[in-house]
Amino acid sequence: MVQAGTGSGQEASEPLIGRLVIVGIGLIGGSLALGLKAASGCREVIGVARRAQTCNQAVALGVVDRAVTDIGEIVGELEVGDVVFVAVPTLAVESIFSQLKDRLPAGVTLTDGASVKGSVIAAARNVWGQVPEFLVPGHPIAGSEQSGVTAARDDLYIAHRIILTPDENTGLAHTRRIQGMWEAVGAEVLSMPVAEHDEVLAATSHLPHVIAYGLVDTLAHDAENENIFRYAAGGFRDFTRIASSDPVMWRDIMLANRDAILKSIDLYTSNLDSLRNAIASGDSEHLMGVFTRAKAARDHFTTMLAKKAYTETMQAKEVTFVAQPGGSVNGDLRVPGDKSMSHRSIMLGSLAEGVTEVEGFLEGEDALATLQSFRDMGVVIEGPVNGRVTIHGVGLHGLQAPPGPLYVGNSGTSMRLLAGLLAGQQFDTVLTGDESLSKRPMNRVANPLREMGAVVETGEEGRPPLKIKGGNSLKAIDYALPMASAQVKSCVLLAGLYADGETSTTEPAPTRDHTERMLSGFGYEVLRDGPRASLKGGGKLTACQIDVPADISSATFFMVAASIAPGSDVLLQHVGINPTRDGAINILRAMGADITLENRREVGGEPVADIRVRYAPLKGINIPEDQVPLAIDEFPAIFVAASCAEGKTVLTGAEELRVKESDRIQAMADGLQILGVDAEPTADGIVIQGKGGNSDGAVFGGGVVDSLGDHRIAMSFAVAALRASADIQILHCANVATSFPNFAELATGAGMKLVVR
């Protein structure tokens, strides 16, 4: 479908069209008349209706300026620039066309509003031998179950779509005139080929009407119909509203669009048959499959229509944090589930055989984007409900081609890990992301995948979108990672599941190993030998239970908060302390932080502890480079700690920070400088002169800083306010919902003074 894009505009003083003749003064025609009058878009509106009573009513209601029962009475008066809009039931269009034949003066544009376009084109050919250049077939998608002139409203078309289906004979000037007319009443105008229009409408509008009429009729014939209608509540009412529509109009549509409607009915009937069989045989899995897919699709559709993101917070176009100075953090807190593990639980659960149950799943935008991608590929996933997700695995070869590009929002992990496993599928896919993700480097995954025989296309300069061709057999490789990246390692290993032979990765420094651990948890053998991990393709994953611990990256904001704010004492519950993720604990401890790990235990193959953090004065350090990959996401918060420390903190070997959701070195340096901290960015790190000599005093001034839409930058500056002298206003914070949707709530509950605007 394309925007008609003819760009006509209306002069303020001169009406857009001359006279508007409405043939059939009901909801559709009457509303155009009222809307165009309200917009001063025409000189005069003339109504044509079969019954004199309708004519009188339309004039009395002010819908038309005058009205006639025979179009022949006024057709001679029409002149260049006038428009005749035929808004009668579909099968009556031809008779109106016949009445206009050889009588319509040159330069008058003829258009219609019928719901089926093939029959209008056929009617035109019957009457004129071909589609005349002055005919612009159109269809306003704005009908409702109401009908008649009394239902007409001047705002009916605002933000509604009008589909024009101009023929190759249709003159451009006429199309422009009709586009301008609809835009003047607030509609969005699109154009489409006739056959496509009729197929799309058969599925989205005509089939639902068949079903609604059919259902009400079935129930109305039931001997106990009185009771049925008496007790029929919301569901029945919502579902059958359209069965109150105009029967003549809908009979005509059914007859006029017969073939496309029959195709839709057949598809639906076979689906209904399988549902019937599933109910008859007690096939709960089939029922869950259909219902969850349908619910997800409907929710997705509602979200799309409202132009909303997956979670509520993201709906707000702009979120600003105003972090007020002072305070401390106290209490027992449980931060949301680990993002890296949440992504992997969905991916591996989907590829496993059997039903995987996940607890502690992060209900943040990034992990939800992964979940949505697998639903788009046909996997039945229930939830999340309070962090619980049930995944009905389809096996390594059970994914289906998604209906369109997979959109993964802000999430680098989703895009890079998915790229690996999509390279092994039989179908093509396209991966797209938001503005930030669209700037991030993808050759780091495209290159090794190409070495394995995958066909992967990137956007300009190796950035998204990623186009992955299916149907290629992959060969195993031994891949030495050029950078310490768990995403690249995981991508190659996931592609290795589909490769012929043993795929291995060797990393330059240890990175998070959740993929390796979780694959083992799903019964897939991964051999690990120092920096090398390897697996053989062609095995199988077996469903399991996954308990996702709290995310240490999210916990770090509270570790830093408690460490810098005198009087603080927090217990962070059930946090994952995997040794490939514990750099923040090591670094903060080296700076003097008071951090103790209590109740250490192992949950589902991952070490977990409750982390207690009490305020302690910090000192600057040279951060050991071997800690960098182990704390890669925690540096924005660590920079805040460094600002509050006594003496200089130096970070090197962290150039990867420049290619995260923002350039985190530059973004933090800029913000810290605005707040009065001496923070000097370097190519691969930063040098921060701590201001913590006076342990109780303010370290940061107030000011406005830009998080650049990067969740971790936003939360880090919110934490800084604990040691600020005035408000810190943080711009573009909506993306906090990607990893930590309830951050503001937890932070204020613990004692921070954070206002979300």
Ligand SMILES: O=C(O)C1=C[C@@H](OP(=O)(O)O)[C@@H](O)[C@H](O)C1
């Ligand atoms: O594998 C993962 O789950 C992640 C790996 C890291 O990225 P890199 O692999 O780019 O270092 C990290 O920054 C990201 O938040 C999550």
Ligand SMILES: C=C(OP(=O)(O)O)C(=O)O
């Ligand atoms: C870098 C991050 O995530 P991703 O790469 O998945 O966008 C992050 O969460 O800090």
